[in-house]
Amino acid sequence: MEENLKDRLFMKKESGWKSVDENEKKNIFELSKKYIDFLNVSKTEREFIKSARKLADENGFKDIMEFESLKPGDKIYFVNRDKSMYLAVIGEDSIEKGLHIIGSHVDSPRLDLKPNPLIEEGGLAYFKTHYYGGIKKYQWTTIPLSIHGVLVKTNGEKINVNIGEDENDPIFTITDLLPHLAQNQMEKKLKDGVEGENLSLLVGSMPYDEKECSEQVKLNILNILNQKYGITEADFNSSELELVPQFKARTLGLDESMIAAYGQDDKVCAFTSLAAMMELGNVKTTAVCILSDKEEIGSMGNTGMESHMFDFFISEMLNKLGVNRPNLLDKVFCFSKMLSSDVDAGYDPLYASVSDKNNAGFIGKGISINKYTGARGKSGASDANAEFVAWVRNILEKNNILYQVAELGKVDIGGGGTIAYILANKGADVIDCGVPVLSMHAPYEVTSKFDVYSAYRTYKAFWNE
Ligand code: MN
């Protein structure tokens, strides 16, 4: 038997760390440090876009609206309602040959305040919430939470709110029942143990010092907010306030190989693609980076990927390149290639039974490619063509980037989706390609520093192709 037959024929699926030298390790840890710092000031979609815009400005990108005309090498962006953003580097080739798009999302599962959030019950003041995206409700009780977002007054004045991140700020939490009295709760199914309507944030307990008045604790809270922001209760009606875990993004593990942070789905792919775009020089094919919003609730609305806002951005690009004509936008999309950069479910040995080990994405084994997503019979999947998968594999292999092709869990267990189908519907070749995550959608998610770096290298190689 040929001695290296197995080496030659088997696919290698070993830890990426095995092939990392000291220099490479330094690069990996440096990028992770930047990522951690970025996450700590970018917990919500609005904060992420604000940080992204700042980074883009620092790296010579300009608002497309500032340009009269565009030429190869120009670096542009468009910010959509402070919650989503598109960036591009104009390529040297004719744009009619299509775009190289990388698309992620910057929204993450969380708790939103209701439009009329403030109540007083039993001498305590609460903000009532409505959860956003797919969460396991029990995970959001008894952890420190901070309040992020905006309040907009009828005169248009916008107040940015961020309470709980500064060490001197108060934090907030949602209470849970003590085990001593939780017999009935503990008998319930896990999904019913904490009701959505009970995810109410504890915000106060001190009555306003005035006699002959009901709801004095609520009054006291409103008075504090009025003094701090000049708002009244009705101003909550025009607010977007989000509760996110107060935990800082941190290095995880004695070997410091991992990252624990809130919102890594999908800020890990958003950050790595953004970081890669910042370093692009001249490119052959126009490189486009999408940082979308509302993916976690179906990509609807004017900041979601289903919106025509992205088409508007590309049309504006075609206009300013001076090449636009009827139906050119359709042609450009039909000849485009896209990496839908969203996270994959990492194989978790503690919950091994949900994964097919031979088709799972492993932490630390590189970027994870999902040929298709969907659930139970590929329902709802955007299934990438074999030809396109081969084209992507070729880029990865010639750049020595470790990758794994995986699917999200066992066939009958479940599944998921991304923004991949939206661009595929426009005619582009699209494949899902992102970082495997443990505890996805939990308040604290886990990734491998090796995979974060692999994602960054993948996105850079794709745009430089
Ligand atoms: Mn995602």
Ligand code: MN
């Ligand atoms: Mn998600």
